[in-house]
Amino acid sequence: MEDRYRSEPLNRHHDRASFSCGVEVLDRYFQHQAGQDQRRGLAALYVLIDATTGALVGYHTLSTFSVFPKSLPAELTARLPRYETLPAILVGRLAVDRRYRGQGLGQLLLLDALARCLAISHDIGALVVVVEAKDDAARAFYEHHGFLPFADHEHRLYMPIATIAKLGL
Ligand SMILES: CC(C)(COP(=O)(O)OP(=O)(O)OC[C@H]1O[C@@H](n2cnc3c(N)ncnc32)[C@H](O)[C@@H]1OP(=O)(O)O)[C@@H](O)C(=O)NCCC(=O)NCCS
Structure with a gap:
């Protein structure tokens, strides 16, 4: 399946207008703000493309981040x-278009984000990857993939880079 999909940095040729993950803030962000965030250096945007159809399946964002030691165990x-x-490295947003749900593509997108974080951590140093879960379902998705909750932040979770390094990505 991995051969069928590729991830690449967002560019102006990608069709963002028809993207719909069902969470309005994530759709609005992708359609109206993502390009600007990327140009201003606030986030790097990556999209998952179905190579057979060219369809844009999902996106995620990466940014540098820092955490207070007392937030971690x-x-x-x-x-x-x-x-x-x-x-730390922040996966601030991650979403799969509704038309492509339930096919393992959210997981593929997450693994792409984690692989990129691991590679980046060799260049700039990072202890953990942090994810922002927009709601309880998103939180459950990240917990399902081994993320652990911060003690002091209900919808923020983390995974140590050392754990990601063992995933064999
Ligand atoms: C969360 C989301 C990315 C999942 O994408 P998806 O393509 O439907 O998920 P996948 O098919 O890749 O699921 C992979 C695994 O995660 C599990 N999973 C998916 N959504 C889950 C959820 N909400 N809670 C718990 N587990 C979940 C699946 O059961 C599957 O498990 P398995 O590998 O053991 O069989 C997608 O539903 C989405 O974009 N939601 C709206 C935006 C959002 O909430 N983003 C996340 C944080 S900002």
Whole structure:
């Protein structure tokens, strides 16, 4: 299946207008703000394309991020120096078009985001990947894939880069 789909940076030739994941803020963001965020350096946008049809199946965003050590469990931070904040990568938004749901493409998109985070972490250093879940269903999706909740943030979850490194991506 992986051969059929490719991910690439968003560009102006991608058809964003017809994208619909059913969560209005994510649709509106992708249609009206994503390009601007990318140009301004606020987020890198990646899209998943069905190579056989050219259809845009989903998107995710990556940005640098930082977390307070006290937000993470002691076993992850106990042996670290007492830095004020710790480096992270944020998957701020991730969505699959409704027409392509339930075919493993959300997972493919997430694995693409994680593989990119792992590669980036070799260049800039990052302890964890953080995801923002827009609602309970999104939170359940990330928990299903092994993300752990922050103690002090209901809809924010994380996965250590060390865990991602073991996934063999
Ligand atoms: C969440 C979303 C990305 C899932 O995409 P999808 O293509 O339907 O999911 P997949 O088919 O890849 O599912 C992969 C696995 O995750 C599970 N899964 C999917 N959605 C889930 C959910 N809401 N809760 C728990 N598990 C979920 C599937 O059962 C499947 O499990 P399996 O591998 O054990 O069989 C998609 O529903 C979506 O875009 N939702 C709206 C936007 C959104 O909530 N984005 C997330 C955070 S901003």
